[in-house]
Amino acid sequence: MTMETLEFQAEARQLLQLMVHSIYSNKDIFLRELISNASDALDKLRLAKLQDGLEADTSDLHIEIEVDAEARTLTVRDNGIGMTREEVVALIGTIAKSGTAELLGKLKEAKESPELIGQFGVGFYSTFMVADKVELITRKAGTEGHGTRWESAGEGTFTIDDAPDAPVGTAVTLHLRPKDEDDALYDYTDAWKIKEIVKRYSDFIAFPIRKTSGDEVETLNSQKALWARPRSEVTDAEYHEFYKHISHDWTDPLEIINMKAEGTFEYEALLFIPSRAPHDLFQRDARRGLQLYVKRVFIMDDSKELIPDYLRFVKGVVDAADLSLNISREILQQDRHIQMIRRRLVKKVLSTIKDLMSSSPEKYATFWREFGRAVKEGLLAEPDNHKPILEIASFGTTEGTEPTTLTAYIERMKEGQEEIYFLTGESRSQVENSPHMEAFRAQGYEVLVLTDPVDEIWVDVVGEFDGKKLRSIARGAVDLPKDEEKPEPEGDFAPLLGFLTEKLTEQVKEVRLSHRLTTSAACLVSDADDITPALEKMYRAMGQEGPRVKRILELNPNHPLVSGLRAAHERSAGDAALPDTAELLYGTALLAEGGDLEDPARFAKLLADRLAQTV
Numbered sequence: 217m218t219m220e221t222l223e224f225q226a227e228a229r230q231l232l233q234l235m236v237h238s239i240y241s242n243k244d245i246f247l248r249e250l251i252s253n254a255s256d257a258l259d260k261l262r263l264a265k266l267q268d269g270l271e272a273d274t275s276d277l278h279i280e281i282e283v284d285a286e287a288r289t290l291t292v293r294d295n296g297i298g299m300t301r302e303e304v305v306a307l308i309g310t311i312a313k314s315g316t317a318e319l320l321g322k323l324k325e326a327k328e329s330p331e332l333i334g335q336f337g338v339g340f341y342s343t344f345m346v347a348d349k350v351e352l353i354t355r356k357a358g359t360e361g362h363g364t365r366w367e368s369a370g371e372g373t374f375t376i377d378d379a380p381d382a383p384v385g386t387a388v389t390l391h392l393r394p395k396d397e398d399d400a401l402y403d404y405t406d407a408w409k410i411k412e413i414v415k416r417y418s419d420f421i422a423f424p425i426r427k428t429s430g431d432e433v434e435t436l437n438s439q440k441a442l443w444a445r446p447r448s449e450v451t452d453a454e455y456h457e458f459y460k461h462i463s464h465d466w467t468d469p470l471e472i473i474n475m476k477a478e479g480t481f482e483y484e485a486l487l488f489i490p491s492r493a494p495h496d497l498f499q500r501d502a503r504r505g506l507q508l509y510v511k512r513v514f515i516m517d518d519s520k521e522l523i524p525d526y527l528r529f530v531k532g533v534v535d536a537a538d539l540s541l542n543i544s545r546e547i548l549q550q551d552r553h554i555q556m557i558r559r560r561l562v563k564k565v566l567s568t569i570k571d572l573m574s575s576s577p578e579k580y581a582t583f584w585r586e587f588g589r590a591v592k593e594g595l596l597a598e599p600d601n602h603k604p605i606l607e608i609a610s611f612g613t614t615e616g617t618e619p620t621t622l623t624a625y626i627e628r629m630k631e632g633q634e635e636i637y638f639l640t641g642e643s644r645s646q647v648e649n650s651p652h653m654e655a656f657r658a659q660g661y662e663v664l665v666l667t668d669p670v671d672e673i674w675v676d677v678v679g680e681f682d683g684k685k686l687r688s689i690a691r692g693a694v695d696l697p698k699d700e701e702k703p704e705p706e707g708d709f710a711p712l713l714g715f716l717t718e719k720l721t722e723q724v725k726e727v728r729l730s731h732r733l734t735t736s737a738a739c740l741v742s743d744a745d746d747i748t749p750a751l752e753k754m755y756r757a758m759g760q761e762g763p764r765v766k767r768i769l770e771l772n773p774n775h776p777l778v779s780g781l782r783a784a785h786e787r788s789a790g791d792a793a794l795p796d797t798a799e800l801l802y803g804t805a806l807l808a809e810g811g812d813l814e815d816p817a818r819f820a821k822l823l824a825d826r827l828a829q830t831v
């Protein structure tokens with residue numbers, strides 16, 4: 217193999233562009249990123265030896281920082297797993313993260329946006345904030361022959377070449393840009409600056425980080441596993457840096473949770489609840505799960521077995537004392553102890569949130585805004601936890617703009633109200649303006665406004681809270697206490713209802729009078745046991761074709777259109793205009809709740825014809 221010049225993948229090129237033009241003001245973090253990569257590489261080498269029997273010397277795993285003030289270079293070296301030539305091209309030349317293109321688009325729009333980039337993690341490329349040339353020399357552990365040398369100025373291309381004498385591991389050398397303190401570009405050959413950065417960002421790294429200058433060697437970090445230290449001895453700043461290291465988030469966490477179990481099965485856990493949702497919270501292929509350690513030895517990242525999917529935003533470390541270092545993912549899934557730890561973690565996370573509700577309502581509100589949608593998935597996944605999950609949940613309501621808990625809703629329930637009323641829909645305004653709401657609003661009943669797709673499902677699965685049934689106001693019959701102000705409808709509607717039921721037999725299963733309308737002429741409701749149209753739509757979107765469920769058309773007997781219709785039908789049941797009016801009535805009811813007409817063109821024509829008669 218000889219020297220080649222290759223191009224960065226398009227997304228990688230864009231990200232590099234952003235780095236070179238430094239959109240992020242805190243340039244110090246490049247060192248944290250390099251140390252983090254080196255630490256990962258050391259973990260990987262130790263694991264390869266442990267689990268795959270790779271022959272490697274792991275007696276002195278470490279990270280070394282070396283500076284040359286004259287040449288203005290800084291090198292971060294590790295004796296970890298290293299990379300093959302193919303790996304260097306694939307790992308350093310491309311970005312394999314999902315959502316990259318989308319995020320880069322957003323980043324370009326919003327120039328100074330550390331939050332956005334923090335959601336993403338720029339890793340190795342952050343070196344180009346401080347260097348105008350980067351060299352990487354590496355050799356993969358367990359491979360024969362030579363290593364690989366990579367070099368780039370961070371523009372469109374990089375070169376790759378053989379490196380005959382490279383030792384196992386990786387060395388990254390930065391050719392530093394001139395210092396420019398106005399631009400937060402410090403002198404990174406300065407020993408104090410390096411010490412400060414390492415202490416701030418990387419103190420907890422489990423391997424020694426050594427600084428060498430001449431013959432002098434100094435270890436810069438304490439290497440203490442944060443989760444093993446009593447909370448009182450660790451500063452918030454230290455926890456925050458650790459959180460950023462494991463989560464790749466750049467913002468401080470919302471809450472820190474320590475756990476320690478002693479006895480037959482010992483473990484320690486340090487969990488974090490982030491303060492905002494990652495951009496890929498609802499992407500299937502996103503990374504999730506906790507880090508698993510066994511007696512301080514890193515075993516695996518993204519251990520999904522330790523935390524259920526609905527709490528996938530929780531980050532952290534679990535260090536179990538009694539697991540085998542060889543434990544595989546397959547075994548983890550079945551391991552009794554792991555399942556027990558998982559149950560305890562869930563309990564602890566839920567109770568922590570519950571405490572936040574009273575101790576720090578603002579934090580709780582942030583939590584729910586960011587993660588509520590995900591948490592509600594737990595209502596489907598964990599029947600045993602309905603209660604604790606509902607206790608920490610909040611929902612939109614017709615009573616004010618702030619979300620309410622179910623407990624608070626129940627406290628506000630009116631005399632004689634037995635059920636928790638809710639209405640689902642795609643948006644708050646759609647729900648609030650739905651005809652189903654009319655009588656409830658008129659009589660002052662509070663209704664929960666549920667607008668997340670998952671709401672359609674959990675309400676059915678859960679059924680009740682605290683002995684109170686959850687009741688959709690768009691389903692079944694409504695028997696609100698009588699509204700005294702409403703006049704009794706005049707005349708007999710039975711013949712009209714019979715006529716309409718027959719005319720609309722394709723569309724609805726029944727036409728009946730309504731108690732839920734005050735201003736609208738008509739609305740559609742589902743039978744108490746039928747699935748709702750929204751659910752039907754969701755199933756169809758998932759490729760499950762079910763039978764179309766017909767609904768019930770309810771008419772407001774006090775509306776002039778409906779009473780007029782009754783009179784017209786009474787005068788002449790054969791009136792040729794009646795069937796069209798029936799269709800228009802049905803169509804309007806469908807539109808009012810935000811539904812889709814089956815044949816919009818036909819509806820438009822009927823309506824235009826009818827309007828033409830009135831002008």
Ligand SMILES: Nc1ncnc2c1ncn2[C@@H]1O[C@H](COP(=O)(O)OP(=O)(O)OP(=O)(O)O)[C@@H](O)[C@H]1O
Nearest residue numbers: 253254257298299307308337338339340341386464
């Ligand atoms: N010192 C190293 N030793 C071995 N492999 C490395 C080293 N540095 C980087 N790599 C490889 O290059 C990849 C890209 O590194 P980069 O820091 O950009 O992303 P990352 O570490 O995967 O994610 P993050 O954005 O969280 O840093 C790594 O996943 C790793 O496989």
Ligand SMILES: [Mg+2]
Nearest residue numbers: 252253339340
């Ligand atoms: Mg990295």
